[in-house]
Amino acid sequence: MLYANQSQALNVTTKQQYQGLLERVVFSTLIGMPCCLCLFINGTMLFTLRSKAVFCETSRYILLYNLLFADTVMLGLSELLYIMAACRIFPTYPVCGVFIMLNKLTNEISPLTLVVMCMERYVAVCYPLRHATIITVRNTAVAIIVVWAFSSLNVLIRVLLLLNFLFDQPQSLQMTDVCSGTVMILGPMSNIYDKAYTGFVFVSAGVAVTCSYVGVMVAARSASTDKASAHKARNTLLLHMMQLGLTLLSTIHDPIVVSLSTILQRLLIVRIKHFSYVFIYILPRCLSSLIYGLRDQTIRPILMYYLCCRLSHLSKHI
Template sequence: MVNLSTVYSNVTQGLILDNTTEIIRVTVLILIVLSFTVFYHWLAMILHVYLTSPNLQEMARYVLFIHMLVNDTLYLLISFFMFVSSVYLLYMPVPVCYALSTFTTSSFRITPYNLAIMSVERYIAICYPLRHGETCNVRWCNYMIVLMWALGLVPIAVDFIAMNFSVSRDFYSLYMICNWLSFSKNEVQSTIRSLVLILSFSMVGLIIGYTYIKVMMVALKISSSKSSAFKAGKTVLLHAFQLFLCITSFSSTFTDMYLRKNYAFVPSVNFFFFMCLPRFISPLIYGIRDNVFRKYTQNIFTPICLKGP
């Protein structure tokens, strides 16, 4: 009788935990969908302003900002699809999963690179204003975008070569639950990934720190809180904050490692707070701070009766 009671208690407790986990997962999914709705509404407004303003399309800061915004949008879409497929155990062909994982991994690295280039553009605008027009043009932006994607894809190519030494010939004909960690087959790959992430974020951090110091030195010489140099310094500081938000995503690795065994809903919470939320917040903050986007937003949300004839 005691044994049956114990078994019944364990089963009941397991069902409660399963129900709690599923409730939390569904809640997180609803939060993500609501956040996506707000994010894509804001994205549509920004793109509308950008595409209907030829002068903005010729300015480096806006070209780079739109590139970052589109990159983050694609990253969120594909990451969300991979997240749902992994949570609900959806199997897909290995080549398809690898292609999706390759894009999300590269896209994840592109955002910090984009922030660094945007900081460099502000640095040139303030410290070398006479050279800004001829240096930071659309062609320069295109070169920088190509460089960013090259830096994001080259490590993937090296990782792919290293992985193929440890997989069988029929590996690419299999089906799997899509997760980038599933393609980590040897220590060489782990070393490459760690080095790339450390070097990438260290390099970006140094660039943003250097440009911020240089811009603020110019701002202090001008001694005006309303000067363009002070505004540029605040912009670079915002880029540092955005970089910090990107770095917080690494904490999900540790929480997954230590808490997932006891709390099955941890991956869902991590995905929302560490993967999605930083990319939802960053473009919103940057867009609201910009005078052009802010004026357009105010015109949309100002009641017609208050606009006057």
């Protein structure tokens, strides 16, 4: 009787392990395919933005390149962390810290760059005569440097908090869980700083984009404003607001997961992470290419040319 119970328990355990492995394989395939597609499109878009001189000499295209570069690096790092989690690879805290800090750096570049892009559209509509003198290549480069410097300062503070934890507990370098942003919130100081910075970026970016949109709406009703240009800028800002909302959700994703982990089962939390990864991390990183690649009359023909040529080239080798 005892042997029968042990055999039944072993069969149940084996079945659960098989189902868990099958679920990881299915989710990894379903998530990996759109991620690779987005990386391919973003990579082609980055190549397109360096293929013509007009893209290198126009401020909004320079900002778009910076946004796409950060999104592409962030998407690649996120996919690497996802593969490590699916394969149950547990690195040490320093190794995980490097991946997470680079991921956070590129993740926080996106909302700040979107704010600068919205302000550029605001100046283009509300101050068209001064746009060429305000939005220059030099000023754009300065804005990009400020964005990277501000994000790097945030990462530096996080690194100092991480080093403080490592020096306090040198025996706990080996991780016992998957490498993610939630497990890298070490100690109360790290948690408080993460919430404070996330709230600051969320509120500041939201206010800046909303004010830009309101300014464009007011200018669109003015008789001296180009109606077509204002209408296009308004639609672009609406898309940027949606994109910014999805991007900012990724900044509050970790605190939400931490809160849910206290009331939900681990398996349910893992499934929530799978779906949130697609809609919060992958989808916003594809919107930039779609918004500009399909709507911009200067980029679209060149982008479609490179995409079609590469796809036809791949099909010849299949």
